[in-house]
Amino acid sequence: MAKDKEPADVGFDIELLLPFQINQLSSRLAAQARRIIALHGDLTLPQWRIVRIVAAGVARNSTAVRKSSGIDKGQFSKTVNALVEQGYIITRPSAADQRQFEIALTDKGQAAHRRLAPDLEARQRHLMAALTPEQRAVIFPAIRALAEAAETIDFLDTPSTED
Numbered sequence: 001m002a003k004d005k006e007p008a009d010v011g012f013d014i015e016l017l018l019p020f021q022i023n024q025l026s027s028r029l030a031a032q033a034r035r036i037i038a039l040h041g042d043l044t045l046p047q048w049r050i051v052r053i054v055a056a057g058v059a060r061n062s063t064a065v066r067k068s069s070g071i072d073k074g075q076f077s078k079t080v081n082a083l084v085e086q087g088y089i090i091t092r093p094s095a096a097d098q099r100q101f102e103i104a105l106t107d108k109g110q111a112a113h114r115r116l117a118p119d120l121e122a123r124q125r126h127l128m129a130a131l132t133p134e135q136r137a138v139i140f141p142a143i144r145a146l147a148e149a150a151e152t153i154d155f156l157d158t159p160s161t162e163d
Helices: 018-038 045-056 062-069 073-085 107-129 133-149
Strands: 089-093 101-105
Touching: 018 045, 018 107, 045 062, 045 073, 045 089, 045 101, 045 107, 062 073, 062 101, 073 089, 101 107
Parallel strands: none
Antiparallel strands: 089 101
């Protein structure tokens, strides 16, 4: 019986792996945002993302809001339903596409946005201040390039279907 071979990368430093670093950063940023949001009421981070996108006028139809927020379809539906139940938003069918619905903030949703936005904008300034001018110049193009690279696996010579 052949002796199991040791993986060639035994002893590698997991902290050097890019996806690991990005995941760690994402977790820290989300935790920080949740702490700030909790100071102002009962919204969750996904709920805040929807409120912010609608308030900022980035999107109003359901698919565009979902894609802008980065929330998967199942969670998006639950989050929207909770926001409606809590009185932060109203929804109505889209006149342009019956598969879509439009999202609008209620007075309560607008008030929540007015309360939270200044602190989260201060957070954005704090995060950007942590970067040098050179780092600020490259971070967004770098993130976009990585996001595009993450859309494909065509770099593999022979993709395996085995785990």
